[in-house]
Amino acid sequence: MSNPAPAKIKRLRKRTAASTRQRMWRDVREKGIEGVLFMAAALSVLVTLGIVFVLLFESAQFFRHVSLVEFLTERNWTPSYANPKFGIMPLVCGTLLTTGVALAVALPIGTVVAIYLSEFAPFTVREVLKPLLELLSAVPTVVYGYFAIGFVAPMLQQIIPDLPTFSVLSAGLVMGVMIIPYVSSLSEDAMRSVPMLLREGSYALGANKIRTALGVVFPSALSGIGAAYILGISRAVGETMIVAIAAGMQPKVTINPLEPAATLTAFIVQVSLGDAAHGSIEYQSIFAAGLMLFLMTLAFNILGYVLRRRYHQAY
Structure with missing residues (x-):
């Protein structure tokens, strides 16, 4: 075998x-x-x-060619004049002012929409409303710019007769509408990720839906909501076409949103059109403005990271 x-x-x-x-x-x-x-x-x-x-x-x-002290303290920005001045403060002021107006619109409305979609909206309504909101972020920003000067500015002039066609207010309001989807979508995702056990515990203690949403769900999702806010701020600071078209392109130090102003991004667009000779001091100024814009965005993101870590540890 x-x-x-x-x-x-x-x-x-x-x-x-x-x-x-x-x-x-x-x-x-x-x-x-x-x-x-x-x-x-x-x-x-x-x-x-x-x-x-x-x-x-x-x-x-x-x-x-330009001292850092003059760049940070000079209150005039006239790089194309015979006697040029290179003070970045008017552009920074215009950027922060338009961003503030936009955030005054986007943050409260986006947060309320996120709470509604997460805690109150029926499934069918949420599945229809959320994609429709996100379509706002797909509209080209140049369309928003012409919407600001063609519709929003004339409507505001009916309320404020002395309001110029080009103003920070009209540009900021439209910019705020544009960034609502960024705030609402990410905030809603953060709130829906909160465990259902927390909601059920709140209901068991006698709280209704609105108290549960504001007192339990919102604080528990604050880390993600903060990330949505920082994204909205960064989006508003870096917006270009709306402010280039509707804000007025007049660099000045002002805190009045009823006046025209210029932003960092709008100035970069203006110089990049080709009027400034390559290698000239006016052309190089767009990189200094870009560096300031980069540092501002970096500061906002670092602040958001610190806040996220703090609230994430708290909850």
Whole structure:
């Protein structure tokens, strides 16, 4: 009789070899996927570093001709005049003013919409209303700009007769409408991620829906809501076409939203049209303005990160 052991050993070796090849192939695929993901992450970091390098390099050329003290303290911004002045404060003031008007519209309305969609809206209403809101973010910003001067500004002039056609108020209101979806969508996602046990515990203690939404769900989701607010602020600070079309393009230090003003992004667009010679001090000023815009956005994001960590630990 033949001994079956060698045959079994051969089959076992074949299975072991096949299993080893499968593990090796799986390891190769996993390493390849990890490599692709790492390259994608590294590419985003390299692009960011490249942007920062260009801003710093070109801004250094600008600051060879303009002192940093003048740049930060001068109250006039007239780079194309015969006697140019390069005080960034009028552009910073216009940027912060339009952002403040936009946030005064977007944050309360976006938060109320998010609470309604998360806690009160029926499923069918939420499934229809949320995509319709998100369509607002798909409208080109140049359309919002012409909507501001063609509809919002004339409507406001019926209430405020002395209001000019180009003003911070009309641009800020339309910009606030534009960023409502960013605030409402992310805030609603954060509130819906709050565990149902917290709501049920609140109901068991006798609280109604509105008290549960404001006293339990909203504080528990504050970390995600804060992220939505920071995204809205960053979106408002970096908005270009609405303020370039509707805000008036007049750099001045003002806190009156009824007046025209210029923002950092609007000035960059104005110079980038081609009127300034490449390499001139006026052309290099757009990189200094871009660096200031980058630092402002970075400051808002760092503030948001600190607040998220604080409230995340609290809850």
